[in-house]
Amino acid sequence: MSTLTQEQRKELQQALLEQREDLQRHFESSMEDGAPAESLKDSTGELSSYDNHPADAGTETFERSRDLAIDDTLTEEFNQVNEALERMDEGRYGTCVTCGKEIPFERLQAIPYTAYCIDDTPSRDVSNDRPVEEEVMTMPPSGAGEVRQRNAGKFDHAEAWEAVEDYGTSNSPAMAAKRDVKDYDENM
Template sequence: MSTLTKDQLQELKSALLEQRDNLQRHFESNMEDGVPTQSLKDSTGELSSYDNHPADAGTETFERSRDLAVDDTLTDEFNQVIDALERMEKGTYGTCVTCGQDIPFERLQAIPYTAYCIDDTPNRELSNDRPVEEQVMTMPPSGAGEVRQRNAGKFDHAEAWEAVEDYGTSHSPATAAKREVRDYDENM
């Protein structure tokens, strides 16, 4: 049995009920039987899903997949809120389901649907899976980039043009304004 007072329980129950109602409104307005209420064509406002701009369809597909991921997260949160309200009815709310210790009121205020104390919270670490590309990539040779770093800032715009001009310009003897030009240097 939790050591929460009746006022604390009432405050937390109000927070849970409000959160449940907000989540229900979200799902009622955006979903019908777990499926988005609008098709991709309807949500974009286009007359046709065939479009002159394929990137637009890609953007809309990305946005739709992001919305579905958010809905999955909110569904999980909704289920946790329902479970917390059930624990409240059973009289087990406020105690950790793993160790049976009381969950501090401050933690319950922050996350009213939690079923765990801080020590027993399931790990939600990100996967340690590295991209498959890293398995085939080779390390750059030692010293790579050192010359570039050593010479950083030493090649200004004026010198850049002079260096490039040595290799020629877009002016050729064929396009020279003067007639009978035989050399690139005569073109100027």
């Protein structure tokens, strides 16, 4: 049983109810915009993506995945708020579900829906798991790239233009500084 005072319980209950109401408003406003679309085409409202630049599709994909991630996070928070209100009704609110110790009032003020004391809070670390592809990748052979690194920057010398000029230029006879040029070779 928690040793929260009646006033503290009321304050925390009010905070939970306000938080639940805010989350409900978020979900209601997102539903007014339409239910989450099944496909990217449906979510953008475009009849065809043929005339769009690939970067536009990339931006839309990013925006959609970000919105879905935010909704997932807020759904989890909404569930935690409802569970906290249930614990409050059952008289279990304010005690850690893992160890049974009392959760300090200050922690409950900061995170009213928490079910854990600080010591038993589940880790939210980013996974250190590596991609499965790394299991089949092999290291490059020893010495790979050494010659390229040794010769880096050596081509950039005075004759560089002459070496490139053998392949022609993008200047056409129409772009020549001289008048009446008929041939690409005269253009120079």
